[in-house]
Every structure is written in C-alpha cells, then in structure tokens.
Amino acid sequence: MSFMFSRLGGYVIRRIFVGVGIVLTAVLAAILLIDMVEQMRTVGNRTELSIPEALHLTLLKTPMLIEQTLPFVILAGTMMAIIGLNRSSELVAMRAAGVSAWRFLTPAALVGLVIGLVTIMALNPLGARLYQEFESGRDDAVEAENFRSGDNGVWIRQGNRDGQVVIHADGVDASGTVLQGATFIFFDNRSEALRFTRRIRAATAELRPGFWQLTDLVEATPGARPAPAAHLAIPTTLDSAELINRFVTPATLSFWALPGFIQDARAAGFAPTRYELKWQGLLAYPLLLAVMAGLGAAFSLQLQRLGNLARWGAAGVGTGLFLFFYGQLAGAFAMTQSVPAAVAAWSPPVAGMFVALAMVAFMEDG
Numbered sequence: 001m002s003f004m005f006s007r008l009g010g011y012v013i014r015r016i017f018v019g020v021g022i023v024l025t026a027v028l029a030a031i032l033l034i035d036m037v038e039q040m041r042t043v044g045n046r047t048e049l050s051i052p053e054a055l056h057l058t059l060l061k062t063p064m065l066i067e068q069t070l071p072f073v074i075l076a077g078t079m080m081a082i083i084g085l086n087r088s089s090e091l092v093a094m095r096a097a098g099v100s101a102w103r104f105l106t107p108a109a110l111v112g113l114v115i116g117l118v119t120i121m122a123l124n125p126l127g128a129r130l131y132q133e134f135e136s137g138r139d140d141a142v143e144a145e146n147f148r149s150g151d152n153g154v155w156i157r158q159g160n161r162d163g164q165v166v167i168h169a170d171g172v173d174a175s176g177t178v179l180q181g182a183t184f185i186f187f188d189n190r191s192e193a194l195r196f197t198r199r200i201r202a203a204t205a206e207l208r209p210g211f212w213q214l215t216d217l218v219e220a221t222p223g224a225r226p227a228p229a230a231h232l233a234i235p236t237t238l239d240s241a242e243l244i245n246r247f248v249t250p251a252t253l254s255f256w257a258l259p260g261f262i263q264d265a266r267a268a269g270f271a272p273t274r275y276e277l278k279w280q281g282l283l284a285y286p287l288l289l290a291v292m293a294g295l296g297a298a299f300s301l302q303l304q305r306l307g308n309l310a311r312w313g314a315a316g317v318g319t320g321l322f323l324f325f326y327g328q329l330a331g332a333f334a335m336t337q338s339v340p341a342a343v344a345a346w347s348p349p350v351a352g353m354f355v356a357l358a359m360v361a362f363m364e365d366g
Contacts, residue, residue: 008094013107015085016293020077020111024066027073031065032058060134063127064251067119071292074112075320078296079313082108086300086309101360104297112293116286124282125254132252154179158238163188163197165234169205177265179205182214184234196222200232211235250278258282273341277334280345291352295319298359319355323348 032055039054082104085091095101156167156179163186170181182205187194203216212234220226253261258279265272299316302309327348334344 008099009103009107012081012085012104013111015081016078016108016111019079019081019084020074020115023073023077023080024070027069028062028066031062031069035061035065057134057137060130060137062130063123064131067123067127070115070119071288071324072320074115074289075292075296075316078108078111078293079300079316082297082300083309083313086302091301101298101301101363104301105294105356105360108293108297109290112289112291113286116289119289120255120282120285125256128252128254128257131249135249135252156238158236159187159189164194165236167205177207179207184212184214198222200234202232207236207238250274253278255282271337273335273337276341277331277345280342281331284345284349287346288349288352291323291349291356292320294356295352295359298356298363301360301363319352323352326351 035058036051036054039057040049040051082091085094154169154172156169158165158167166185166187167179168183168185169179172179180203182202184200184202184205186197186199188197189195198219198221200214200217200219202214202218204214206213206215214232214234216230217232218226218228219232250258253275258275262272262275262279265275295316299312299319300309302312327344330339330344330347333339334341
C-alpha cells in the first residue's frame with residue numbers, strides 16, 4: 001500500500017492512465033468508423049440515411065460501446081504501460097531496488113477500480129439516456145414488423161386463427177408493460193374476410209400473465225350504444241418478456257434505474273432475468289476492470305532480457321478473450337435460468353482474479 005502512494009507508485013499509475021488513454025483513443029476512432037458504416041448498411045438500406053445522420057446515431061451509441069469495450073481497453077492499456085517500462089529498463093531498475101511483482105498489481109488494480117466506478121455511476125447513466133435517443137431515432141426511420149412507435153403512438157398486433165386484435169396506445173410507461181390511452185380493435189377472421197366486431201378504449205392496459213387488464217374503459221360494438229366499465233380482462237398470447245424487451249431494453253436502463261425496474265417487474269409477476277443479469281454485471285464491473293488491469297500487469301512483468309515477452313503478452317490477450325467468452329457463456333446459462341444471474345456476472349472477474357494472482361505468484365516465487 002505504501003508503494004501505491006509513493007512517488008514511484010504514482011508514476012506507475014500515471015503511465016497506466018496514459019496507456020489506457022492511448023488505447024481508448026484508438027478504440028474510439030475504430031468505433032466511430034465501424035459503427036457509422038454499420039448504420040449506413042442496416043438503417044440506410046431500409047430508408048434514406050445521410051452521412052451526418054449516421055454519424056449522429058453512432059455518437060448516440062458511443063458511450064454504450066465504450067462501456068462494452070472498456071475491459072479490453074484497460075487490459076491493452078495496462079500492458080502497453082508495463083511493457084513500455086520494461087523496454088526502457090525502468091522496470092528492471094524498480095525490481096533491482098526491491099519492488100516485488102506483487103506491488104505492481106495494486107496500482108494497476110486501483111486504476112481499473114476507479115475507472116469502473118466512474119463508468120457505472122456516470123458513463124452508464126449517460127449511455128442509457130443517449131441509447132434511448134438512438135432507439136427513438138432509429139425507430140422513427142425504420143418500421144418494425146409487428147410493433148411501431150413514433151409520433152402516432154405505439155401499435156401492437158395479436159391474434160389467433162379465430163380473430164385478430166389491433167392495439168394502439170398513446171404511450172408506454174417506464175416498465176414497458178402498461179399502455180396508456182389504449183384502443184383495442186377486434187376483428188373476426190373465421191369468415192372469408194376480416195370482420196370488425198368491437199372496439200374498446202381504455203385509460204390504461206396492463207399486460208399480466210395471460211391477459212390484458214383494462215381500466216376506465218368504454219366498449220363499442222356495431223349496432224349498440226357505447227358501454228362504460230371500470231375493469232375488463234382480455235385474454236392474450238403475447239409474451240410479457242417480448243413486450244418488455246421491445247419497449248425497455250437493458251441498455252436503456254441506467255445503473256440507478258435498474259433496481260426499481262427489477263422490483264416492479266417482480267411485483268407484476270414477471271421474471272426480469274435479463275435485467276438482473278445487467279444489474280449484477282454492473283455491480284461486478286469495477287472488479288472486472290480491476291482484474292483486467294491486474295492481468296495486463298501480470299502478463300507484462302516478464303523481463304525483456306529473459307525473452308518471450310511477446311508470448312506472455314499474447315497469453316494475456318488470450319486470457320482476456322477467454323474471460324469475455326466465458327462471461328457470454330455464463331450469461332446464456334443465466335438467461336435460461338440454469339444458474340443465478342449473480343453467479344453468471346461475478347464468476348468471470350473472480351476467475352480472472354485468481355489467474356492474475358497465480359501468474360504473479362509463479363513469476364515472483366517460482
């Protein structure tokens with residue numbers, strides 16, 4: 001700990017910050033170029049999209065993309081800093097002065113931890129808000145197959161072999177399961193052509209397992225007078241998870257909004273597995289960045305005069321990729337509810353921590 005707050009420890013921390021900054025700049029440039037081309041390819045193929053509009057959409061996604069790529073940025077930036085110290089013989093001088101390999105883990109982990117905390121508390125809320133604007137801008141330009149949101153509200157279609165229901169709503173609440181100002185238009189398709197059967201206008205329509213719960217409604221049928229009612233349940237085959245995922249994606253919920261959303265979803269009887277996984281992933285994010293920085297330091301401490309420095313660096317990158325794919329696999333298991341979301345989110349950084357500690361123990365103590 002004394003090394004971290006010493007002048008030498010501060011110098012190592014500054015070098016790591018510089019390395020992370022250089023790698024982040026390169027990654028940002030690549031993100032802007034690649035994602036802008038992707039917007040031109042996907043959105044531009046379905047509607048007219050100019051280069052400034054594509055750049056605007058890309059900039060709205062940039063904070064979220066930075067959050068996703070930051071673990072690799074931290075890994076590469078730390079390796080760049082430590083390898084730079086190694087090639088300039090500064091690392092050799094530090095080791096000769098009695099600085100053990102264990103002391104290099106603390107500054108690196110501190111940098112990752114600080115960046116992780118800033119990311120989840122500041123960058124993540126900004127990215128969630130901007131990603132909402134990105135989805136709104138994309139949806140304004142492109143129509144989805146069964147859902148469409150924009151200036152005319154929200155449109156949903158449901159039905160079976162006996163009939164179809166077209167649902168229009170003025171808006172959707174933050175939970176993604178309550179429609180406001182909802183209109184249900186019923187059609188019977190048991191004859192050769194669709195036949196209008198009734199129309200219901202409700203103040204709110206809440207999607208519950210197996211049915212819509214309508215409140216403050218007025219029902220109208222052909223040849224009859226409108227009939228008001230306080231409540232009405234309408235059967236539905238719509239999957240609540242599909243509706244929530246359409247209107248509320250995990251990327252649009254910030255670190256501060258996720259706990260309340262998860263609690264509301266549970267109270268409504270839904271299983272918010274995707275959102276629990278996102279929440280646990282954000283909680284584990286600072287540890288993940290600290291572990292990535294520790295891995296970058298551990299795999300870069302091999303002295304250059306001993307050779308194989310490039311192999312050790314490649315092994316560090318390979319370990320980082322392994323943790324990424326391991327996290328994706330664990331997340332897939334969590335989505336099927338085979339493992340708890342907390343286990344899926346925390347196991348990759350914990351596994352990486354043990355790898356980094358084992359690496360330093362091997363290099364320092366043999």
